[in-house]
Amino acid sequence: MGLETGAEQKPQRKLRLLGLHGFRTNGAILRHQLSKWGPALNDLFEVDCLDAPLPCSGKSEVESLFEGPYYEWYRFNKDYTEFYHVDEKLFSYITDHMKLHGPYDGLIGFSQGAALSGCLAALQEKGLALQDVPPIRLLVLMAPAQLRAPHLKHIYEGPTIKCPTLAFLGDKDWLRYAGVEVLKSFENNVTICHRSGHTVPRLDDAQTATAAQFLTSQLAAIEASNVAPKSEVEVPEVAFKGIDMAEEAELLTTNVITESHNEEISVAA
Template identity: 25%
Template sequence: MATKKLRILCLHGYRTNVKIMQDQTRALRRVMEPHAEFVFVTAPFEARGPSDEVIERLYENHTPFYEWGHITKLERQPEASDNGWYHQYVGFDRVVEHMDEQLRTHGPFDAAVGFSQGGQMLTALSMWYLHQRNERYWKCCLICSGTRVRDVGLRPLFENADGSPKRVPIPSIHIIGKSDPYYNTCREHAELYADEVPDAPLKKVVFEHESGHRFPSADRHPDLYEKLSDMIRLHCQTSD
């Protein structure tokens, strides 16, 4: 009897689109598609400004670009007591509505992959759904170059009243480039997740590569994507 394919939700990065995310995940899809179906979701907002210069040039025939809302800073200087929570996400309510539509239309999902802002939203949505609905809509997360959640309105989802952390209780894999200008905040993002989740077959995995804000090259890391595939499949099969 044929094994049912996993369904993997994919959230693209800031001011990009589904086409770009498909290209970015090509190496992962190549090894996983015998076992998985990838579902790419477009962010709910058309980009309010230009994308990265390289993206604009390479994908000039694949516009428009989209974003998962935009960020505003608090109208004061950050303080130590803010503990890194000093942004406001404009449009997060619409993101939730949009994802609800996607879950109804394309779900259920076994795993989720997020790149950059898509990874940030994946983490925010994971905790929002857990706290507001007691729902886990994916069994594990793979986040590449995801910057840390900093929205003050979401802080209670990630911190207790005494300031101690509430770790995301979902098995996670984090891919971070050592040359990424957002390296430090990507590391902080990984720290939002629990090191171990009860009944999960593996601990949290953080993989660092020598490149920047991108998925690592399959040529330079020939075994990486096979390992990622094995980990995702193990998490999903164990959770059944």
């Protein structure tokens, strides 16, 4: 019998994330989109991809690529001045799922799901929704934008959203400017820019390392907060906080990692 070398080390747990898919897609499609990141990132988290409550009200742009049924989180008119179903019923739908299947460490969303994820974090911090579930400790937002429902405009105006956020912005994404704008409302964000369009991008080695560092540091902070008094927990610093439009060009060549792969399949927000 060999000599004991010490107590077995407890395996590192994964982050638990609730996944919110894009417009007129579904949870299984989001899971497929995330698979392109590979084990270097996917081994750091497990994701529960929830289907939105509303059946698809029009043609899905992914019908030729993925099987339905397709869903949407909310609806809007053609000029984005009126929004429908962004209400207590939607928030309760998500809260009830989190109560039943959680706890979750954070949210991961693409496009419409990213807009909703950021909105939910803001609402929770301001005491307006998700008060019956644990705090959202991190966000992963791919092609984010402000959820522009008029009755929610105030949640982006201050104070800033403190939830640590990893964001992905595409150089060719029609929502890029909206993503830059909404991230001004997030106090602590790490942003990775890629050269693709409206998609969950493939990541090169440098981008993967940046994303992995964010995820592991957030897990460490969560674990530390579970065993130490709040005043003793050190919050890891992020690469930078927010994006200022005047500084964006400089960020693209300094703090922000760029992506060199060809454009992937686009999915409308």
